[in-house]
Amino acid sequence: MTQISNPLLPENEFLPDPEVHIFDGRIYMYGSHDIYNGRTFCLGDYVCYSADVNDLSSWKYEGIIYKRIQDPNGKRFSLFCGLGAPDVAKGKDDRYYLYYFCGGNGLISVASCDKPAGKYEFIGYVKHADGELLGKKQNDIFQFDPAILIDEKIYLYSGFCPKSFPKLLAHGAPFSKHGPIVAELDDDMVTIKNIKFLGIPTIFNSEGTSFAGHEFFEASSIRKINNKYYFVYSSINNDELCYAISDYPDRGFEFGGILISNGDIGLGGINHSQALNYPGNNHGSILTIGDKHYIFYHRQTNGNSFSRQVCAEKLLIDENGRFLQSGMTSSSIDEYPLRGEGKYSTSIVCHLFSKNGTYFYSALKKKKHPRLVLRKIESEMKQVITNFSDGDTAGFRYFSFISLKNIYITIKGKATGVMIVKDSLNGKIITKILIINNRSINVFKGETENLFGVKSLYFTFVGKGHFDFISFSLRP
Numbered sequence: 482m483t484q485i486s487n488p489l490l491p492e493n494e495f496l497p498d499p500e501v502h503i504f505d506g507r508i509y510m511y512g513s514h515d516i517y518n519g520r521t522f523c524l525g526d527y528v529c530y531s532a533d534v535n536d537l538s539s540w541k542y543e544g545i546i547y548k549r550i551q552d553p554n555g556k557r558f559s560l561f562c563g564l565g566a567p568d569v570a571k572g573k574d575d576r577y578y579l580y581y582f583c584g585g586n587g588l589i590s591v592a593s594c595d596k597p598a599g600k601y602e603f604i605g606y607v608k609h610a611d612g613e614l615l616g617k618k619q620n621d622i623f624q625f626d627p628a629i630l631i632d633e634k635i636y637l638y639s640g641f642c643p644k645s646f647p648k649l650l651a652h653g654a655p656f657s658k659h660g661p662i663v664a665e666l667d668d669d670m671v672t673i674k675n676i677k678f679l680g681i682p683t684i685f686n687s688e689g690t691s692f693a694g695h696e697f698f699e700a701s702s703i704r705k706i707n708n709k710y711y712f713v714y715s716s717i718n719n720d721e722l723c724y725a726i727s728d729y730p731d732r733g734f735e736f737g738g739i740l741i742s743n744g745d746i747g748l749g750g751i752n753h754s755q756a757l758n759y760p761g762n763n764h765g766s767i768l769t770i771g772d773k774h775y776i777f778y779h780r781q782t783n784g785n786s787f788s789r790q791v792c793a794e795k796l797l798i799d800e801n802g803r804f805l806q807s808g809m810t811s812s813s814i815d816e817y818p819l820r821g822e823g824k825y826s827t828s829i830v831c832h833l834f835s836k837n838g839t840y841f842y843s844a845l846k847k848k849k850h851p852r853l854v855l856r857k858i859e860s861e862m863k864q865v866i867t868n869f870s871d872g873d874t875a876g877f878r879y880f881s882f883i884s885l886k887n888i889y890i891t892i893k894g895k896a897t898g899v900m901i902v903k904d905s906l907n908g909k910i911i912t913k914i915l916i917i918n919n920r921s922i923n924v925f926k927g928e929t930e931n932l933f934g935v936k937s938l939y940f941t942f943v944g945k946g947h948f949d950f951i952s953f954s955l956r957p
Contacts, residue, residue, distance in 0.1 A: 483538040485815040488790040492864040497779035497789035498566035498764040504597040529598040543598035570629040580627040587616040622657035628701040635666040638701040642683040658685040691736035700764035720760035757832040761842030781842040782853035821882030828864035836872020870947035878937040885932035889954040898944010
């Protein structure tokens, strides 16, 4: 059986903000679409991937499902993006409805299709009963990152509250100090029947609540699991996806906890200064298949926020319906660890940091730090860790070893030193691989004691120069 590893999609695909749904027995993944080396967020048209509900190892590219120019505001760009984070639901009329925002216009657009991964067509903007657009009416808030739930009623969620909190945007609607809204929609899927605040606090009204320290920022997502409602969001900390839980879709939410941090911040008491991976903005959703649950999220690459890739991890849930925070892995949602033999691309790295720690990924590249980039390797575009230098560490979790005797690393660059390999973050050194200065692609070997069981691999370079860390091979 094909192994599953992070990132889930091809190395040259950048699909952040993943919303993953099951329609008619098949899984469909929607999201924004970053362009590698793009100048801002979400510059690509919407694409879709799908997978068999019983086999998450092979994702099928469904192609472009919606183009930016189909939206009346499609030519408008801003800091916020081209086509922003979408969500999709199957309507009561058996058609599929795509909700999104475009160009930072503060509105929620809607497109529709008769297939989950067909060609969607623009049908309008979410509007009040009097016809005025949501986001334009007095007391409306700026609309951002919509989520849609069709239960007994049709619910739309939206909201945005950054720390800086500018009073007004160019289009007039203010950000919401009161958190996200929930709007009940009519059967036409665009007209609001009623609207109110959901009750998820921001940093401006969280004092004394269970949300303090993990207040709402953006990235609304909603799921109904075992008759409880889970509102997933990106907290003000930005790197983490948190959730709130309620018996109702439109009220009564309590803070549940952290689902995932793309820096593993929060696990084992790790704080932001101790992040095990370069953190950045986060957005994602929960997928439930039977009694198994997964969190889909994105990681940053290329030293900035505009080249994000989808990853996923298993979620554990307790008897009270509370999820435990999951950690980043290379083995992703597979039932089993990765095989402890064979060749692996360094694109599956889950922990990456320098001897000086990490930094929060923003628009600017930090060339003194290691980062994932695309390189042409043997006539094919591959993702590698570049600028790997003294004190940098790359961690890969988890592998199942029966017998390991040799580790080969493939690198390209001008460097001399030793690659130290451990079986966990603070674990036992299993080999030291000598690296000799060579500008071309080269392979270096280290011998190990016989290693067996489920282990991680952490590679730390000690020496001079820097290089591209391309791949590693494990051999018995």
